[in-house]
Amino acid sequence: MRDVAVIGVGMAKWGELWDKALRDVFVETALLAIDDAGVDHIDSMYVGCMSSGLFVGQEHLASLLADYLGIAPVPAARVETACASGGLAFRQGWMEVALGQSDIVLVSGIEKMTDVTGDGATYALGTAADQEYEGYHGITFPGLYAMMARRHMHDYGTTREQLAQVAVKNHRHGAMNPLAQFPFEVTIDQVKSSVMIADPLRILDCSPITDGAAAVVICPLDRAKTLGDKPPVKMVGSGHATDTIALHARPDITWLSATERAAEAAYKMAGVKPDQIDLAEVHDCFTIAEICVTEALGFVDRGKGGQAVESGFTALGGTIPVNTSGGLKSKGHPVGATGVAQIVELTKQLRGDAGDRQVEGARVGLAQNMGGSGGSTLVHILEAT
Amino acid sequence: MSSPRYWREIPQRYRLEAGKCTDCGNIHFPPRLVCSACSGRQFETVKLSDEGTVFTYTIIRVAPSQFVDQAPYAVGIVELDDGVRISAQIADVDLDALEIGQRVRIEFRLIQNEGEAGIICYGYKCVPA
Numbered sequence: 442m443r444d445v446a447v448i449g450v451g452m453a454k455w456g457e458l459w460d461k462a463l464r465d466v467f468v469e470t471a472l473l474a475i476d477d478a479g480v481d482h483i484d485s486m487y488v489g490c491m492s493s494g495l496f497v498g499q500e501h502l503a504s505l506l507a508d509y510l511g512i513a514p515v516p517a518a519r520v521e522t523a524c525a526s527g528g529l530a531f532r533q534g535w536m537e538v539a540l541g542q543s544d545i546v547l548v549s550g551i552e553k554m555t556d557v558t559g560d561g562a563t564y565a566l567g568t569a570a571d572q573e574y575e576g577y578h579g580i581t582f583p584g585l586y587a588m589m590a591r592r593h594m595h596d597y598g599t600t601r602e603q604l605a606q607v608a609v610k611n612h613r614h615g616a617m618n619p620l621a622q623f624p625f626e627v628t629i630d631q632v633k634s635s636v637m638i639a640d641p642l643r644i645l646d647c648s649p650i651t652d653g654a655a656a657v658v659i660c661p662l663d664r665a666k667t668l669g670d671k672p673p674v675k676m677v678g679s680g681h682a683t684d685t686i687a688l689h690a691r692p693d694i695t696w697l698s699a700t701e702r703a704a705e706a707a708y709k710m711a712g713v714k715p716d717q718i719d720l721a722e723v724h725d726c727f728t729i730a731e732i733c734v735t736e737a738l739g740f741v742d743r744g745k746g747g748q749a750v751e752s753g754f755t756a757l758g759g760t761i762p763v764n765t766s767g768g769l770k771s772k773g774h775p776v777g778a779t780g781v782a783q784i785v786e787l788t789k790q791l792r793g794d795a796g797d798r799q800v801e802g803a804r805v806g807l808a809q810n811m812g813g814s815g816g817s818t819l820v821h822i823l824e825a826t
Numbered sequence: 827m828s829s830p831r832y833w834r835e836i837p838q839r840y841r842l843e844a845g846k847c848t849d850c851g852n853i854h855f856p857p858r859l860v861c862s863a864c865s866g867r868q869f870e871t872v873k874l875s876d877e878g879t880v881f882t883y884t885i886i887r888v889a890p891s892q893f894v895d896q897a898p899y900a901v902g903i904v905e906l907d908d909g910v911r912i913s914a915q916i917a918d919v920d921l922d923a924l925e926i927g928q929r930v931r932i933e934f935r936l937i938q939n940e941g942e943a944g945i946i947c948y949g950y951k952c953v954p955a
Contacts, residue, residue, distance in 0.1 A: 560891045567890065573835060574856065575913045577949065578937065579886060579893035580901045587884035588903060595882070595926050640885040685862075689903040689911040694882065 442539045444662035446673035447823065449478025450785040455622045455653035455773040463497050463553040464509045466654050471510050471549055474656035479669035483658070484543040486510075486517040489530030489550035490777035491812075493519075495565035497556050512547075523569035523812030524726065526550060527655065527780025528819030532679050535821075538659055545664075549656035550781035562650050566776070569813040571687040583647055583727065585688050585814045587639035590729035593695045594641070597744035599732065601641055605632035606750045607728035608645050608770055614757055615767020617798040622651050622773030646728040651773030655782035662826075674791045677805075678711030678822030680704060686816035699818040700737035700809060707820040708739075713805060715739035718761055718822075720790055720800045721807040722783035725768040731755075734809055735763060738820075757798060765790060765798045780810035780819060791825040832945050839949035840934065842876065844910065845869035855910050876932040877955055878906035885921050892938040900924055904952050906932075915951045929955040 451473030458466055467488070475483065486507055494500045503517035520529045527550030534548035554562050567576050570585060593599045609629055615621040632645040665673035680703035688694050708714060715738060723738070725731035732746030740761050741749040749755050755763035766772050766786035769779055787806035789795045804825045811818040837843040838856050845857030849866035855874055860867055883902030886893070893899070900916040902924075915937070916930060930952035937949045 563888075563890055576890075577839075577947070578901060578914050578951075579889060579896065579899065580913055581886060581888070581890060583888070584884050584886050584901055588882040588901075591884060591926070592882040636887075637885075638888050640887070642884075687913070689881075689913045694903065 443541060445535050445538045445659055445676045446662040446665035446826070447657050447659050447676065447784065447788045448665045448669050448671070448673050449474045449476070449480070449658035450788045451475070451477060451656040452620055452782055452785045453654070454620050455651050455775060457555045458553070458652035459555065461652070463493065463499065463551065464506060466553060466652060467506045467549065467551050468510050470654035471547060471656045474547065474658050477671070478658035480545050480658060482545065483512045483515060483547045484545045485515055485537060486512065486547040486549070487530040487534045488517070488519045489521070489526035489528070489780060490519055491521060491523050491526050491552060492565045492568065493553070495568065496562070497553050522817040524724070524776040525780055525810045525812035525817045525819050526777040527782070528808065528810030528821065529681070529780070531657070531781060531784055531821060532681055532819055534659055535676050535679055538661060545658065545660045547656060547658055548781060549654060550778035551654040552775035552777040553652050554650045554775060555652050569686070574687055581639060583639040583642050586727035586729050587642045588688065589695055589733065589814070590641055593729060593732065596695060597747065599747035601633065602629065603732070603747035603751050604641065604646055604728040605629045607725060607731045608632045610750060610756050611725060611764045611768040611770040614765050614798055615771025617796065618767045618772060621767040621771050622649055623771050624767065642727055642729070648726045648769035648774035651775040653773055653775035653778050655778045655785050657781060657784050657788065672792050673826050674788045675824045675826050676821065677824045678707035678713070678820070680706030680710070680820040682706070682818055684816050686813050688814045695733055696743070697733050697737040697811065697815040697818065699815055700734055700811060700820070703818040703820040704738050704809070707807070707822050711822040711824070713822060717805055718807045719803040719805050720762045720765055720787070721809065722766060722786050723763055723768070723809040724779070724811045725764055725770050726774060728770070731763065731768070738807065738809060757800065762800050765795065765800060780808070783808035783810055784821065784823070787823045791823055827940065827945055827947065829945065832947065842874040842932065842950065843871050844874050846872045853908055853910050855912060874910055874912070875907040878904045878930060880916065880924070880926055880928045880930060881905045881911060882926060883916060883924055892940060902952065904930055916953070917951045918953045931955040
């Protein structure tokens, strides 16, 4: 297996991009990554996308996007594992380069979610839950995470205040990210008085509906040294695991076992422990999700995720800053793009190129991207060179 | 929802039919072809317990279109007395008084109505025991 590095990243402003077609959102972002890498060709391409079929009625996505990027006839594949599709695309691209099948691979993620009405987006997202035994009963995604939150509060004494602090922290970080969909701060009172969606989760506990894409260019580490003028970032750990997609079928609904297992694999491959991670981008699709994820990644003990955000452990300037990009909460959550955008943020941080939100001396970064209520998870660890 | 799909889920929705692994005794709802606990492939059909306790719950205030006329409504994960957990609506309950540990039983109810020319979908809901 060859060592692999990220040599280029691309992301444009996320939001409600009504004036742009899915293919244009993709090409604009892919070109940013290609130009950042300074490469003159692409050997192969992966795109993570949860549901272009339901969101814009377009399948056969990878060929369409390769064509519009002007790189056809290179091989191109779209991969899907719900909201973790971007993370999966990165893993597939890494494997292809590591195995020597291709040298320069474009890994992207995309979702165009605002071409449908609100209910259409809710339906499309809902298909990441068990449609026959959860969705049938009128249970929404906020509802699933609300039930996790209720149980976490019951079992560990996690408070409504601590949930709000996740949103406040990530918006504080996101306010320093000009590409974020909602780059502004919110207060605890604003979160706690926002519209109730599924008790105890309110609208400011939820990540938004977003149009956007993210892209990275990867290549063998030894070639990275001769390509481009930016320091390559080395891919040192990758893990992927699954769990039941029905929340009720798990022995402990507040414990994200797929995250735990994917992290174990990534830590083992990288030869690092949780306390050696300098910063992390995690899947805060809802405030409670970040609390559960920090526990499953081993950053804090089981049940202590709420206290971790309250104490500032996970804030910029804390022990392990989590979601310096603003996370899904402030940056936005175009589902298929999220996992790749996490790699974009880690790369910027490990290059020392993250501007106001730079984590000083960042050497090792972790990305955790999950699908549904935790039925699939990708964890990646990157290291500065 | 297509008619064949609705029809083939009737044993679970109307009659609570589950699959009990004849090797390890684990009960799966819905039934599976492979036991996720022991990889066994032999099952007997059993009926789920129709009483249990609320393991967690929420109140859905922003509902999917087929459920808008029911909102706000409670949904929960209920641990039945045979140990199986299911997701279901919790009906006929004071939304402010609902709590973890509350006893409930299963009733056969209308679940969703697809509207003009759609299917009227039935199944199980939980109500206070």
